Amino acid sequence: MTTARFSRRVFLGGAGAGLASLLLPAAVRGQNPPAALAVPQVDALTIRVVTDGLSYALAGSGREGDVEVTRPGHFLSEDAPPDKALIGEFGLSLHAESTRGTETRRVLVDFGHTPEAINNNLELLGIDVSRIDALVLSHGHYDHFGGLAGFLERHRASLKPGTPLYLGDEEAFCSRRYASNGKNYGVIDRASLDAARVRVVSSDAATLVAGHALNTGLIPQEGFEKVLSPTKFQAGLDAHGNGCRPDHLPGARGEAGDVPDDFHHEIATAYHVRGKGLVVLTSCGHRGVINSVRRARAVSGVDKVHAVIGGFHLAPHGEAYVADTLNSLLDLGVDHIVPLHCSGEPFYELARATAPERLIRAYVGTTLAFSA
Numbered sequence: 001m002t003t004a005r006f007s008r009r010v011f012l013g014g015a016g017a018g019l020a021s022l023l024l025p026a027a028v029r030g031q032n033p034p035a036a037l038a039v040p041q042v043d044a045l046t047i048r049v050v051t052d053g054l055s056y057a058l059a060g061s062g063r064e065g066d067v068e069v070t071r072p073g074h075f076l077s078e079d080a081p082p083d084k085a086l087i088g089e090f091g092l093s094l095h096a097e098s099t100r101g102t103e104t105r106r107v108l109v110d111f112g113h114t115p116e117a118i119n120n121n122l123e124l125l126g127i128d129v130s131r132i133d134a135l136v137l138s139h140g141h142y143d144h145f146g147g148l149a150g151f152l153e154r155h156r157a158s159l160k161p162g163t164p165l166y167l168g169d170e171e172a173f174c175s176r177r178y179a180s181n182g183k184n185y186g187v188i189d190r191a192s193l194d195a196a197r198v199r200v201v202s203s204d205a206a207t208l209v210a211g212h213a214l215n216t217g218l219i220p221q222e223g224f225e226k227v228l229s230p231t232k233f234q235a236g237l238d239a240h241g242n243g244c245r246p247d248h249l250p251g252a253r254g255e256a257g258d259v260p261d262d263f264h265h266e267i268a269t270a271y272h273v274r275g276k277g278l279v280v281l282t283s284c285g286h287r288g289v290i291n292s293v294r295r296a297r298a299v300s301g302v303d304k305v306h307a308v309i310g311g312f313h314l315a316p317h318g319e320a321y322v323a324d325t326l327n328s329l330l331d332l333g334v335d336h337i338v339p340l341h342c343s344g345e346p347f348y349e350l351a352r353a354t355a356p357e358r359l360i361r362a363y364v365g366t367t368l369a370f371s372a
């Protein structure tokens with residue numbers, strides 16, 4: 001395999017600096033390497049893009065390396081109503097179906113920006129919500145939880161009672177504003193969780209999800225990757241009981257007023273595919289896609305990374321940073337790179353020029369099937 005290289009520029013200790021990082025307890029700054037969690041190996045894993053910014057009905061399907069890639073195209077199925085189409089928006093939602101022996105598990109990771117998109121796309125893609133075993137919210141940004149309340153409202157009668165919703169910690173619930181202009185960036189509707197009998201599982205440590213998947217727990221911030229802070233959050237509950245409880249936040253964050261968002265609470269999701277390695281779902285990658293991958297490796301004890309799928313949060317960064325990220329993924333030996341959502345076209349174009357055999361383009365509705 002011939003891979004062009006780019007000049008590296010290393011950022012030392014720049015990430016997460018300032019007030020937000022000073023408020024963190026030492027353990028989450030990465031000083032304490034976690035003990036490996038026994039992550040079961042799955043025989044097969046199918047990731048389906050439910051919500052993403054790109055909807056393209058003319059892309060073909062086929063085998064790309066050892067991954068079966070299916071893009072549904074214009075004609076979703078014989079039964080699909082003619083007046084509906086898959087909806088693309090700036091948000092992310094992924095559906096994962098894994099099998100281990102005779103056991104199948106289904107997990108929905110994030111919920112996109114609007115309920116209209118996720119509900120429409122779930123229906124058109126034929127995803128049976130009643131078979132979902134667990135929900136995951138990667139972080140408290142609207143483009144990932146905005147569809148949640150409407151999804152729960154539509155499907156609460158069909159969801160399994162007590163379906164768990166995994167998230168990093170209480171900080172995901174804080175109300176947020178744009179750092180640039182102070183405008184409201186929304187808050188999670190807690191009543192919708194109660195009405196759907198969803199059981200919130202808040203964990204800063206790595207845990208298993210539905211017995212097959214790995215919730216990485218909080219992602220240490222290290223290396224060259226920088227956390228940008230497009231939002232700030234405030235502790236406290238509003239009149240509807242929405243927001244975050246100050247005494248449930250780590251460190252002194254509950255008393256700090258406006259806190260620049262460093263996504264301390266962000267988590268990633270990963271699977272260990274038998275004979276192939278980890279498949280890491282980054283969601284938005286605010287803590288850095290490489291940091292997310294490193295965390296998945298550290299908490300699973302599995303070094304081989306088969307695929308990285310999701311938002312890499314590179315759109316706001318410059319050319320050198322994008323190149324550093326791609327080089328790091330290549331150095332890690334990642335077999336398949338699937339940028340979505342906030343990854344940005346410069347990364348896609350660079351990856352296509354540099355390592356096209358590793359790059360897979362996915363759109364709304366794309367299915368990526370991995371197997372042992």
Ligand SMILES: [Fe+2]
Nearest residue numbers: 143284311342
């Ligand atoms: Fe995002």
